[in-house]
Amino acid sequence: MRPVTSFLNRKKAPKNNGDKAEQAAEAFLRKQGLRFVERNFFCRIGEIDLIFLDQNTYVFVEVRFRANNTHGNAAESLGQSKLKKVRNSAALWLQKNNKVNNSSRFDAILFDEKIDSQHLTWLKAVF
Incomplete structure (x- = not known):
């Protein structure tokens, strides 16, 4: 019988391409030396895919995947509405976690x- 801790610490298998992309992005950013903080922060305003700490800067990461470019590439899928939701969600996360004075x-x-x-493709400080 497996100990409970190994079951709880096991990574979930990705359910869809969005989950796979987030897991790949998380692994990539960890390899770049960023410290993982949180995944899929949800609030009434929106969602933040990944949150990392890069030295003293909180990094809010939007992950996008496009299997084909029929409706544009991944970069083109970052619309102003989505960016606004991420910005506002990040402001709420910073407030809830008493990190308002930290850089992001x-x-x-x-x-x-x-x-x-x-x-x-990793776009730093994209918006």
């Missing part, structure tokens, strides 16, 4: 066609 930035991890490192 907004990054995007983009995957076009496939979810792998060869198809990954």
Whole structure:
């Protein structure tokens, strides 16, 4: 019988491409030296896919995946409405966690066609 702790610490299998992209983005950013803080922060305003700490800066990350460019590539899917929701959600997260005085930035991890490192683009301070 497995100990309970190993069951609780086990990563969930991704259910869809969005989950796979978020897991790949998380692994990539960890390898870049960023410290993981939280995944999928939900609030009434919107959602933040990933939150990391880069030295003393909180990094709010939007992850986008496009299997094809029929409706534009991953970067083109970052509309003003989505960016506004992420900004407002981040402001709420900072407030709830008493981090309002900390510096922050907004990054995007983009995957076009496939979810792998060869198809990954990291946009720092994108908005």
